[in-house]
Amino acid sequence: MIRSKTLYEKLVDAHTVRTLDDQGNVLLYIDRSILNEYTSPQAFSGLREAAREIWNPGTLLLNVDHVNPTRPERTPAMTDAGGELQVNYFRENSQYFGIELFDVMDKRQGIEHVVAPEQGWVLPGMVIAAGDSHTSTYGAFGALGFGIGTSEIEHLMATQTLVYKKLKTMRVSVVGLPPEAITAKDIIILLIESIGADGATGYAIEFTGEVFWALSVEGRMTVCNMAVEAGARGAFSAPDEKVFTYLKSTPRAPQNTLWQQAIAHWRALKSDDDAVFDKEIQLDCTGIEPRMTWGISPDQAGGISASVPDPATVTDPQKRRDIESALNYMGLTPGMPFDEIEITHAFIGSCTNGRIEDLRAAARVVKGRKVSPHVRAMIVPGSTQVRQKAEQEGLAQIFIDAGFEWRQSGCSMCLAMNEDVLSAGDRCASSTNRNFPGRQGAGSRTHLMSPAMVAAAAIAGHLVDVRHFVEGA
């Protein structure tokens, strides 16, 4: 009898070139990658220095996103010497190795994890590794996507493989009756809050459950994207009809008979009914509130109507110290209601929440209202295509009328490698993925939440329950 397998095991087995030992190390074949200008340069230099060739340049795609400015007027030039150096070297490597590049003026440019799905670069059943931790996003398509460092990028380019140690498997069933206002972002923050920032370290997560299946493909991308903030190196779900419909209209999807063949193959991509997972989690979303983070790690989060926790009530000394240092950094006092926290900035964008659906949700909250006078509010679409679409749908005008800055696409203030940087003491409601100290600028303070929650905070001038603003946001 053939042993039952999880989807993860099927994906890994289908990409195993050979096993390397009896400890779970395998040589794993990588179907595709997408590279950015800041984690790739040393990998290209390594290949050049060793005079190595790239195994298959056709499996690689270069895309500028981390360092480019997002000013409303787009130019090919970067605004700082380091960024210019990196983008120029990127262009040079594109030429030298013959790899396709989405440069900053390209209509297809955007944040890599928004662009790759948009282009149909990611297909079910693929294994994709890329030099960015949020490569887990691609799991929404039934692909195994995971982040790697620069040395591994070099290894991948030279060999089309990685030396890979198999992970344990975790199934997360998202169930219950969530209130209408609850978004994919609230669900993933709730998961991270529940299992901790290392709750899935060493695991690959497979998502299932009626609440997960009800999400759009974009929403599933948000969930898989941020699963890495719980330590998961791979987070995915079986591909379904929603995924196939999404892919059908993408420019690089297989055509005609190949599409028919592919889709027949993809329908079989799921865990066997009796497959056994190393860990099972039930995430009950019944009656949950919109989530937000209060600390300096994505698991330091709560519902919007709660208050800043009191470290004095925590018995574990290490945990107490961690909360104390978080509150100290964040400038918060125990017991303060979350919805009294005033903000200076509001940011909507990133690979987590920079897609058209996110902008629609934010626009529903913003329409006919004005950004609070003491808040600088920015919208940075996840890709140039998302920006265009939002303009066509009239969303851009809603944001502009309300006093938001309507900017060009890029990673921007999610990690603040370009000129979109907060100053010390600034406090930002942010639709991004990390609230680490200094993430958005040295000394700056980040509260993570859904795009609709950020929009509501921008208008109120403080963190606020989005349900006060719109029914079913």
Added chain:
Amino acid sequence: MEPFKCITGIVAPMMAANIDTDVIMPKQFLKGIDRRGLDKGTFHDQRFLNDGTENPTFILNQSPWRQASFLVTGPNFGCGSSREHAVWGLKQLGIRALIGISFAGIFNDNCQRNGVLTITLDQKALKRIEQTATDGVDHRITVDLTEQRITAGDDTILFDIDALKKHMLVAGLDAIDYTLQYKEDIQQFEQRHFLANPWLKS
């Protein structure tokens, strides 16, 4: 890659949970196209005050930990961004091994590729290393990868590591050379893979 066999040095305690790679290597040091000069960036926003002078309260600015070769770390060390700059920086600062309760996956692989050893211990064993780091006579330990053994004074702690990882670290093997010995396997796999999934061929 620089081999790791047996190294003796000072161990510094850094026990906070979730020390992320943004903290280890802040964004302002990510704008290069080579690996140079990252020692200055390592823990920059904690190591230096706004005026550029050293922050005297930061552990690696204090004697004897300024000379640390090892860090003993809290849970989920190296979480967050995939930036390998964090590991290049730690190594340039003189750190050759990290001993902790858990390490984030990408960071862990990045360490391996740069000859920086990560050792995972249980809470009890880790506490003993933490004690040496904090209150030990000379704060020194010996990490012997060949023997999979840490010694701190009279105390000896054995640790586990994958044989494959150990082999590559001890020999200082180049990972690409290692993999290219299987070049024919990869080619054969690829043929089968494209036959089974013809829409993948580009």
